Amino acid sequence: PLITNDGVTIAKEIELTDPLENIGAKVISVAAVSTNDIAGDGTTTATILAQEMTNRGVEAVNNGANPVNVRRGIENASRLVDYWVGWAFRLEINTDEEIEQVAAISSGSKEIGKLIAQAMALVGKNGVITTDDAKTINTTLETTEGIEFKGTYASPYMVSDQEKMEVVLDQPKILVSAMKINTIKEILPLLEGSMENGNPLLIVAPDFAEEVVTTLAVNKLRGTINVVAVKCNEYGERQKAALEDLAISTGTLAYNNELGGGFKDVTVNHLGEARRVQVAKEKTTVIGGKGSKETIQKHLDLLNGRLKQTTEKYDTDLLKERIAHLSQGVAVVRVGGATELAQKELKLRIEDALNS
Incomplete structure (x- = not known):
C-alpha cells in the first residue's frame, strides 16, 4: 500500500463495484489525469471541482433544467474562469x-x-x-552536467513505467542523428553492438519511419534489446541546435545521413554516453553526459561569440537559452x-x- 495525499495517484486507484458508478468515477479520474498532464499539480482541486460541477449539474437537470443548456453554461463559465485565472490574476514568482x-x-x-x-x-x-x-x-x-530538450518516445510500447508513462535508461549509449532514420538496416550494426556490450541504447532523431519504430518496439517488448527511440519535437533552427547541443554534451556527433551513407562508419565506440536518461511524454532529460569539459567549453565560447555578433531577437534568445542549458547543468534531488x-x-x- 501507498499512503499519499496526491490527488491523481488516489484517483487512479479508485475502482467501484457498480459498473455505472465506476464510469462516473473514471470521468473524475480523467479530470485529475488531464490536470496532471497539463499543469503537473492541482489534481486534488481539479477532482473536487469536477465532482461539485457534476453534483450541481445533476441537481439542475433534476429540477427541470435543459441538459444541453447546463453543458453550455459550464463551458461558458470555464472559458471565463480560464481568462481570469490565466491572465487577469497571473502572478510572477521571482524571489x-x-x-x-x-x-x-x-x-x-x-x-x-x-x-x-x-x-x-x-x-x-x-x-x-x-x-x-x-x-x-x-x-x-x-x-x-545535463541537458533537456523537447522530445518523447516514438512508441508508447517503449515505456517502462506505465504509471508515469516514462522510461528511464541507466548508463545508455546515445546515437544522435540529424536526419530521419528510414530503415532498420541503417542502424542494425549499432543495435547488434549494443546487444553485445549490454548497454541500453537511446536513439534521438527528427523522425523515424514506421518500420523502424515497430521493429525497435517489438524487440524491446521481447527483451532482445533495451532501446528507446526519441523523436526530437523541436523544429527548424531549434531542432538543429537541440541535436547539436545534445551530441556535444554526451560526447558524440549529430550524424548527418543526408548523403545516404547511413551509419556504416559509426560503431558503438563513437556513440555518446550519459549516467541516466529520463524520457517523459513531452521532454527528455539527459543527466551526467560524458562529453569532455574542454569540448563543451569550446562550444560555449563559440555560442558566446555568436551572441555578441547577432542582432536578431530570435537568434539572441535561442543562443542565450542554449548557453544557459549547457552551462547550468541539472539539479538532482536525491530522495531518501x-x-x-x-x-x-x-x-x-x-x-x-x-x-x-
Whole structure:
C-alpha cells in the first residue's frame, strides 16, 4: 500500500463495484489525469471541482433544467474562469522566498519548499530539476552536467513505467542523428553492438519511419534489446541546435545521413554516453553526459561569440537559452526514506512541488 495525499495517484486507484458508478468515477479520474498532464499539480482541486460541477449539474437537470443548456453554461463559465485565472490574476514568482512558499504549500512541507528554492537558485528559473532515489534515508541536492530538450518516445510500447508513462535508461549509449532514420538496416550494426556490450541504447532523431519504430518496439517488448527511440519535437533552427547541443554534451556527433551513407562508419565506440536518461511524454532529460569539459567549453565560447555578433531577437534568445542549458547543468534531488513506501510518498510530494 501507498499512503499519499496526491490527488491523481488516489484517483487512479479508485475502482467501484457498480459498473455505472465506476464510469462516473473514471470521468473524475480523467479530470485529475488531464490536470496532471497539463499543469503537473492541482489534481486534488481539479477532482473536487469536477465532482461539485457534476453534483450541481445533476441537481439542475433534476429540477427541470435543459441538459444541453447546463453543458453550455459550464463551458461558458470555464472559458471565463480560464481568462481570469490565466491572465487577469497571473502572478510572477521571482524571489527565493516566493518560490519556497509555493513549493511548501504544494508539498505540505517547509523543508521541501526550502529544498526546491535551493535547487532553483542553483540552475536558474528555467533550469532543469529532476528527482532520483537516494541510497540512504537522507534527501540531498546536487548538480551535475545535463541537458533537456523537447522530445518523447516514438512508441508508447517503449515505456517502462506505465504509471508515469516514462522510461528511464541507466548508463545508455546515445546515437544522435540529424536526419530521419528510414530503415532498420541503417542502424542494425549499432543495435547488434549494443546487444553485445549490454548497454541500453537511446536513439534521438527528427523522425523515424514506421518500420523502424515497430521493429525497435517489438524487440524491446521481447527483451532482445533495451532501446528507446526519441523523436526530437523541436523544429527548424531549434531542432538543429537541440541535436547539436545534445551530441556535444554526451560526447558524440549529430550524424548527418543526408548523403545516404547511413551509419556504416559509426560503431558503438563513437556513440555518446550519459549516467541516466529520463524520457517523459513531452521532454527528455539527459543527466551526467560524458562529453569532455574542454569540448563543451569550446562550444560555449563559440555560442558566446555568436551572441555578441547577432542582432536578431530570435537568434539572441535561442543562443542565450542554449548557453544557459549547457552551462547550468541539472539539479538532482536525491530522495531518501526509511522505507520504500516513505521514499515513494516523499518523491510524489517533491514532484508536485516542482510542477507547482
